[in-house]
Amino acid sequence: MYNQYSLNNAPELHPILVALLGEAGFDSFQETDAGLLAFGTTARHGDWTATLATLKKQFGFTYEWETLPEKNWNEEWESQFPPLYVGDRLFIRADFHAPDPEVPTELIITPKMAFGTGHHATTYMMCELMFDLPLKEGRVLDYGCGTGVLAILAKKLFADVVDAVDIEAPSVENTVENAARNGVKLDAVILGELKDVPAGPPYDFILANINRNVILATAGALYERLADAGTIVFSGILARDEQLLVERLKRTGFQHQQTRQREDWRAFEFTKA
Structure with a gap:
């Protein structure tokens, strides 16, 4: 209840x-x-x-x-899930919305109540940044995957290896379901924290649409999991925390490339020298 x-x-x-x-x-x-x-x-x-x-x-x-x-709260939430356009390049919709053939890339995401609402601004900026990254043939980690939007989009943008991790079991289940719904096979979907992602070659790209505290707590570990000259993109950060985040990541060794804003939210691109 x-x-x-x-x-x-x-x-x-x-x-x-x-x-x-x-x-x-x-x-x-x-x-x-x-x-x-x-x-x-x-x-x-x-x-x-x-x-x-x-x-x-x-x-x-x-x-x-x-x-x-x-009542069926998943059904109630799904009925209120609005489709999302990211410019003219991406259309994110639930399976009960009609497709838009005018948009070249489409994701069909069936959400569950566990993932919450109110994050469209951060999702928008993350997807927008991804279209500007050379993801093709790269190794990608979606850190805090939620419904799997970023991991699935990475595969649609021709990334070679895409792993996803989340601490919530419903997120892992929903990511797997949504990947199948979009005809995409992710390489690994892991229930756990960053430390639970198996060791392997470093990632060329890390995508983290997550909260400030998690980013600050794992900045050093993320730096170690990123390849030299790799790119990490963050969002889920409020405007008031912008300076704190940028300064902390610079001290970790990341190089700040750009900041984007949408409403009161911020997204950042950093690279590893």
Whole structure:
């Protein structure tokens, strides 16, 4: 069962609260005129109220909560999943949306509620950056693969080897399902952390649409897993954390190539000298 937490907050706080609540483990979010709706399993109600109490002191919102009646929440979430265009090069849709033959590259992604909402800006920037990378015949790691969008797109862009890893079992299952749905076979989809990715030749490209804390905690390990002259692309970073992230990665040894922005989110490209 799921609980719904209804936050009465200013719209400009939506991206910040989504990021912080997502890090705390909330499953999904919905923006409304009144504020933000956050969803989490009933079993973790104590965790959710403790997190909200801390954030309430910082941001000054009020909230109410209720236990939602039993229903197929995956089906409910899927019905609200909007298709996403990345410029005129990529169309990401669910299988219940009509295709768009005018767009050269298409991904069919069937999402699950576990992966949450509100990340279209970061997904957009990551995909946009990928189209500008020479992925063909490269070795790629999708770090924190979620629904598998980036890993599948890497294969569609003719990467030779594509591995994916995520700490959530539903993410791993969904990535495998979505790869098959798109006629793509990933080389490895791993349940676990970066340390659980088997040792092998370093990656030419690492794609990390993930949160700030994970990036900062694993920057050194990511540097070691990247080939010399390789490229790593990050997103899932709020504007307020931009300087912190860039400075930390520079100290690790990465060279900052560019920053992109969309709404309150940032994406970065770094290389290894």
